[in-house]
Amino acid sequence: MTTTFNDLGVAPDLASRLASRGIDEPFPIQVAMLPPALAGRDVCGKAPTGSGKTLAFGIPLVTRISQARPRRPRGLVLAPTRELAGQIEKELTPLAAVRSRSVAAFYGGVGFGHQLNALRRGVDIVVATPGRLADLVDRGDIRLDEVDIVVIDEADRMADMGFLPEVRRLLDQVRPDRQTLLFSATLDGDVDVLVKRYQHDPVRSEVRATEEAVDLTEHAFWAAPRELRTELTVRAIDHFGSAIVFCRTKRGADRLTKQLGAHGVTAAPFHGDRTQQQREKALAAFMKGRVQALVATDVAARGIHVDEVGVVVHHDLPADHKDYVHRSGRTGRAGAAGAVVALVPPDQASEAKKLQRKLGMVPGTSTPPPPVLADGQPVVRAPVRNDVVPGPAVKGPHHNPSNDQRRRKPVPRPGPPRRGPGGGGGTRRTGTRSA
Ligand code: ADP
Ligand code: MG
Numbered sequence: 001m002t003t004t005f006n007d008l009g010v011a012p013d014l015a016s017r018l019a020s021r022g023i024d025e026p027f028p029i030q031v032a033m034l035p036p037a038l039a040g041r042d043v044c045g046k047a048p049t050g051s052g053k054t055l056a057f058g059i060p061l062v063t064r065i066s067q068a069r070p071r072r073p074r075g076l077v078l079a080p081t082r083e084l085a086g087q088i089e090k091e092l093t094p095l096a097a098v099r100s101r102s103v104a105a106f107y108g109g110v111g112f113g114h115q116l117n118a119l120r121r122g123v124d125i126v127v128a129t130p131g132r133l134a135d136l137v138d139r140g141d142i143r144l145d146e147v148d149i150v151v152i153d154e155a156d157r158m159a160d161m162g163f164l165p166e167v168r169r170l171l172d173q174v175r176p177d178r179q180t181l182l183f184s185a186t187l188d189g190d191v192d193v194l195v196k197r198y199q200h201d202p203v204r205s206e207v208r209a210t211e212e213a214v215d216l217t218e219h220a221f222w223a224a225p226r227e228l229r230t231e232l233t234v235r236a237i238d239h240f241g242s243a244i245v246f247c248r249t250k251r252g253a254d255r256l257t258k259q260l261g262a263h264g265v266t267a268a269p270f271h272g273d274r275t276q277q278q279r280e281k282a283l284a285a286f287m288k289g290r291v292q293a294l295v296a297t298d299v300a301a302r303g304i305h306v307d308e309v310g311v312v313v314h315h316d317l318p319a320d321h322k323d324y325v326h327r328s329g330r331t332g333r334a335g336a337a338g339a340v341v342a343l344v345p346p347d348q349a350s351e352a353k354k355l356q357r358k359l360g361m362v363p364g365t366s367t368p369p370p371p372v373l374a375d376g377q378p379v380v381r382a383p384v385r386n387d388v389v390p391g392p393a394v395k396g397p398h399h400n401p402s403n404d405q406r407r408r409k410p411v412p413r414p415g416p417p418r419r420g421p422g423g424g425g426g427t428r429r430t431g432t433r434s435a
Pocket of ligand 2: 053153
């Protein structure tokens, strides 16, 4: 017998709403966190991307909070990025509607007007980035003194992005006997301080990368001369249909977007110099399959949740293993197979080895540089599958060999590089099942 949401104490009306979206078997983080959170305890969950944290806190929120008065929300979710806040709002809104509760997201980059109207009517659950919420509090548009439940989502990313002082300032304004739910991929350093200071005897749970979340993702490091990186990225996108491509700098991302366009790949830049509207447009086009690739920087891409991204390409190597995990979490989400390709220029071979060691992979398993065809065109011998290249593919940190043959895209074949206009790229779903 598998556990059901009912077994965990989730009310039938909410469980059947979830079931209508095909969600009927709780993920491990939900199994661990729902009973204590529904009972009013503080919880502290360590779980990787794609493990189902949103419902782990969303169900208790919707279940336990009462109706808000104007400007005084009863539930508060703090999230590191606008995109993530927007996606949490989207996932929780239909669930909250079952109990006639309202959800609204507040983040920078969009005007205040619409948000203020919502607040004046009363918003039961506020989802916000720390900066925007602080603005609203400072302006007197929102008061946190009636918040009963606070959720701190992706606390490690908030720490990485320098938001913790702001988060602490906000938490200090919430009544001390509130319930606090904290989720993070890592629980060390600054996050631990947050737990000790703002949580009361929390139930702790660590969910390792599960089969659903990570194991289906295959990681490959391709030895790639710098001048071939664009071509290799094009091949990866062509093969997998869609990609999120990472660059270290905004200018690099702009440049690569243009180069991909010249190779017939439809791509959109996604970084901090783009306006909120431009980013939303790019994300929407990507989800609909009108754009094959988002070319992103690390900070901008945090918290983007798009199911069925074909491949994540590290066009530039990440700064460290944490960024590698964050970036790679954009694929292979919630049971879908994913592929991750990192391009390793010769002068960064030792950096790549260090990265692999920290990730628990076998270091030094970059495959040889892709050969050049007689006509001078480079060819990717994709090491993603071991039937093309003799060199070993690199397995992810929690690889389970029994998954090898499941739902995996077949091997890319060497062939002439693609010119011509872009096309194809299937549609992708947003992070919510109901979308
Ligand atoms: P996280 O916040 O941990 O990165 P999410 O909460 O965004 O992960 O969940 C990832 C995806 O999994 C979402 O599309 C969500 O709708 C889906 N999901 C969550 N819980 C379940 C479940 N129990 N069964 C099936 N799908 C689920
Ligand atoms: Mg999440």
